[in-house]
Amino acid sequence: xxxxxxxxxxxxxxxxxxxxxxxxxxxxxxxxxxxxxxxxxxxxxxxxxxxxxxxxxxxxxxxxxxxxxxxxxxxxxxxxxxxxxxxxxxxxxxxxxxxxxxxxxxxxxxxxxxxxxxxxxxxxxx
Numbered sequence: 001x002x003x004x005x006x007x008x009x010x011x012x013x014x015x016x017x018x019x020x021x022x023x024x025x026x027x028x029x030x031x032x033x034x035x036x037x038x039x040x041x042x043x044x045x046x047x048x049x050x051x052x053x054x055x056x057x058x059x060x061x062x063x064x065x066x067x068x069x070x071x072x073x074x075x076x077x078x079x080x081x082x083x084x085x086x087x088x089x090x091x092x093x094x095x096x097x098x099x100x101x102x103x104x105x106x107x108x109x110x111x112x113x114x115x116x117x118x119x120x121x122x123x124x125x126x
Contacts, residue, residue, distance in 0.1 A: 006030055007047040058083050062104040065111050069099040072119040075112060091118065 006024050024030045030046060057063050064086030066078045092100040101118060105111040
C-alpha cells in the first residue's frame, strides 16, 4: 500500500491557524488523530500528497531543505528538495510571502542551528 502524506489545516478557537503533516495509512487513522488531539480545534482541510519514497542526499551527504521562518527562533521544514532542485543557500525575502530559507543540512537539528545563525546575522544587520 502506498502511504499518503496528509496535511491537516487547523483553525484554533482564537482565530489563528496552523498545519500538521503526518503519514497515515487510512482516513480512519486521520479521524482518530483528530478526535484524540484536535478536539478543541477545527480541521478545515485535509490534503493528500504522495509520500516521498526515497529522499536523496546532496553529494556532500547533506540534504536540501526548504524552510519557512515562523519567527526568528522558530522554523518549519516545508520540504526536502531533490538535489537537482537545489542551487545553494538562498533566502527568499519576498515581502508578500513568508520568509523562506533554502539550505543544506545533515538533519532537522542542523537545519535549526543554521537557521538560528542566519536569523541572528539578519537581526544584527538591521
